[in-house]
Amino acid sequence: MDRAAAQRRADQVRAFEAELASLQEEGVFTPDPAVRQRLAAHHATLLAELAERYDADTTPATARLSLGMRVAALLGAVALIAAVVLFFLRYWGSIPVPGQVALLTAAPLIMLWATGHAGRQPGARPLAELFALVALGAFVLQLTALGSIFALRDSPHAFLAWAALGLALGHGSGFRGPGLVGVAFLAWWLVTMLAEATGGTWRDPLRVAEHAVVAGFALFAVGLLARLGPREMPPLYRMVGLVVAFLSMLLLSTSGDLSGLGLTRRTTEILFQLLTLAASVAVMALGVRRGWRETLVTGTGAFLVLAVIKSVDWFWDWLPRYLYFLLLGLVAVLVVLVLRRWRLAGRPA
Amino acid sequence: MRVRAWLAFGIVLLASALALAQAGWNRSEIRRETVLSDLEAPTTSGGRDETALWMRLEYAIPEDSAWGGWLGNSRLADLGADTTRAAVRRRQMDARPAFAVLERDGPAWRAHVEKRIVEHARALAADSTPARRDSLVSIYRDGLERGSRLILVDAGPDAEVLAARYPDASRHLILPAVVRTYASFRFSGPGAATDTVLGSRVDLEHRQLLVSGAAAGVVRGPRRAGYRVTLATGRSHAPWVRAVEPE
Numbered sequence: 001m002d003r004a005a006a007q008r009r010a011d012q013v014r015a016f017e018a019e020l021a022s023l024q025e026e027g028v029f030t031p032d033p034a035v036r037q038r039l040a041a042h043h044a045t046l047l048a049e050l051a052e053r054y055d056a057d058t059t060p061a062t063a064r065l066s067l068g069m070r071v072a073a074l075l076g077a078v079a080l081i082a083a084v085v086l087f088f089l090r091y092w093g094s095i096p097v098p099g100q101v102a103l104l105t106a107a108p109l110i111m112l113w114a115t116g117h118a119g120r121q122p123g124a125r126p127l128a129e130l131f132a133l134v135a136l137g138a139f140v141l142q143l144t145a146l147g148s149i150f151a152l153r154d155s156p157h158a159f160l161a162w163a164a165l166g167l168a169l170g171h172g173s174g175f176r177g178p179g180l181v182g183v184a185f186l187a188w189w190l191v192t193m194l195a196e197a198t199g200g201t202w203r204d205p206l207r208v209a210e211h212a213v214v215a216g217f218a219l220f221a222v223g224l225l226a227r228l229g230p231r232e233m234p235p236l237y238r239m240v241g242l243v244v245a246f247l248s249m250l251l252l253s254t255s256g257d258l259s260g261l262g263l264t265r266r267t268t269e270i271l272f273q274l275l276t277l278a279a280s281v282a283v284m285a286l287g288v289r290r291g292w293r294e295t296l297v298t299g300t301g302a303f304l305v306l307a308v309i310k311s312v313d314w315f316w317d318w319l320p321r322y323l324y325f326l327l328l329g330l331v332a333v334l335v336v337l338v339l340r341r342w343r344l345a346g347r348p349a
Numbered sequence: 350m351r352v353r354a355w356l357a358f359g360i361v362l363l364a365s366a367l368a369l370a371q372a373g374w375n376r377s378e379i380r381r382e383t384v385l386s387d388l389e390a391p392t393t394s395g396g397r398d399e400t401a402l403w404m405r406l407e408y409a410i411p412e413d414s415a416w417g418g419w420l421g422n423s424r425l426a427d428l429g430a431d432t433t434r435a436a437v438r439r440r441q442m443d444a445r446p447a448f449a450v451l452e453r454d455g456p457a458w459r460a461h462v463e464k465r466i467v468e469h470a471r472a473l474a475a476d477s478t479p480a481r482r483d484s485l486v487s488i489y490r491d492g493l494e495r496g497s498r499l500i501l502v503d504a505g506p507d508a509e510v511l512a513a514r515y516p517d518a519s520r521h522l523i524l525p526a527v528v529r530t531y532a533s534f535r536f537s538g539p540g541a542a543t544d545t546v547l548g549s550r551v552d553l554e555h556r557q558l559l560v561s562g563a564a565a566g567v568v569r570g571p572r573r574a575g576y577r578v579t580l581a582t583g584r585s586h587a588p589w590v591r592a593v594e595p596e
Binding site for chain 1: 354356357358360361362364365368369371372375376394395398399400401402429443444445446525527554555558559561562565585587588589
């Protein structure tokens with residue numbers, strides 16, 4: 001069992017207890033007092049164990065506090081990364097090169113140690129995630145600053161190194177923040193490598209925007225793997241992959257000269273408008289069917305952005321403004337109605 | 350909590366080791382040494398929030414007027430750029446790693462100065478008296494002569510080929526660079542159609558170099574007339590400031 005599974009079990013227990021209380025109140029079902037007591041004792045032990053071993057939130061109050069801690073940790077991580085970078089810039093002129101190298105290397109290692117230490121303390125998971133994000137920020141600073149100190153040639157593989165650390169923290173500990181940054185770096189590295197492999201250069205990876213479409217859907221496919229753990233990671237792969245793929249497809253829908261397919265600009269734009277339309281509907285359907293919220297949201301977003309772009313192209317110049325926005329609103333209502341229909345279809349008879 | 354600490358620590362240490370190995374390999378042998386004045390390599394610092402001292406290489410860039418820019422079509426093709434008209438029409442621009450050659454106080458610099466003075470004089474001739482024109486040309490010439498005497502003269506994909514072509518290390522610097530190509534629009538005059546040509550730009554990979562240790566002490570020391578900078582390049586042609594001496 002991992003943390004996400006433990007949290008789901010805790011939520012199930014809380015829901016079960018609440019439903020049981022409602023049934024008793026409504027006079028539908030009154031369990032035998034001895035059974036009820038045994039059940040309550042079992043649940044109390046189980047929740048205590050889930051809280052102790054997996055840092056799961058076992059009451060609504062702890063869940064609300066956890067959310068607050070996560071928000072504070074995210075803001076804290078951003079501030080601490082800025083502090084680390086500015087501290088280095090403030091003092092590196094007065095430190096000899098070996099000292100600079102030692103300081104740059106020590107910073108991410110110290111933050112990784114702090115991550116592990118905080119992770120072992122009860123209830124300190126958001127703090128551990130904060131340290132993990134700062135470790136990743138310090139690692140980005142380290143490689144960038146080493147490049148400046150020694151005038152090293154810029155390399156796309158720095159993105160792979162940063163991705164590797166983010167993914168190690170995401171897969172190893174289920175930290176969403178470092179995991180998300182890791183997947184994003186991996187996406188960029190894949191796009192640069194595709195550019196290199198097809199005769200372009202990594203410095204100009206979006207010269208052929210189809211590379212980003214391929215890289216995005218490849219990451220989305222990774223997010224479909226059933227055995228990919230922990231449970232926090234697959235949604236990140238799916239979300240980043242779809243955002244990268246749809247952004248590139250929308251770019252190609254409006255700027256056909258970014259394509260490497262060799263078609264005319266107009267043909268490319270029409271092709272990618274149709275592909276974006278088909279892919280966004282397919283992704284929305286998949287999101288509804290599998291219950292993947294991030295997939296549904298990304299697909300819906302791509303569909304609506306395409307609708308806005310095309311409606312501007314077709315109607316902005318010759319429709320009165322009020323009619324244009326009415327049309328746009330009706331498209332959004334249509335999307336809501338389709339999604340409602342899918343939602344109702346998923347309800348038990 | 351399953352913190353796979355060994356993996357995260359390993360990634361940081363491996364990446365650091367690779368970067369330091371690359372730097373160490375470059376500096377394990379000095380391939381070229383060139384002495385520059387403070388005109389070619391003035392220093393800047395980032396102010397209160399950044400204490401690092403940077404040396405910025407100042408150099409002139411030849412004019413970009415022909416197909417392929419100043420670098421020329423064949424050099425761009427050597428670098429792997431698509432120089433066909435069809436590619437320019439499709440705006441298939443790119444950026445490629447290369448090596449740039451900077452010449453210090455040589456024939457290219459003198460030709461550049463003469464050309465600029467002639468152009469300037471021609472522009473002034475239309476609306477200035479001869480005395481005023483001579484005065485302005487003189488001021489302009491002085492300005493050029495008091496500035497950096499480095500000029501970009503060549504670029505190519507292979508540093509060794511460039512080193513053989515420019516063997517005088519005291520005059521020619523060979524530095525890692527990026528060559529960018531772009532669509533440039535030429536307007537010949539009223540009534541003429543605008544022509545689209547392939548342009549190129551060469552940027553040094555690291556135009557600003559970090560100055561630290563004793564070299565930084567000399568620059569930060571009491572004000573002097575100027576300084577001489579010994580710039581070294583190593584096995585991978587990455588530059589570093591080897592020494593700074595007061596003038």
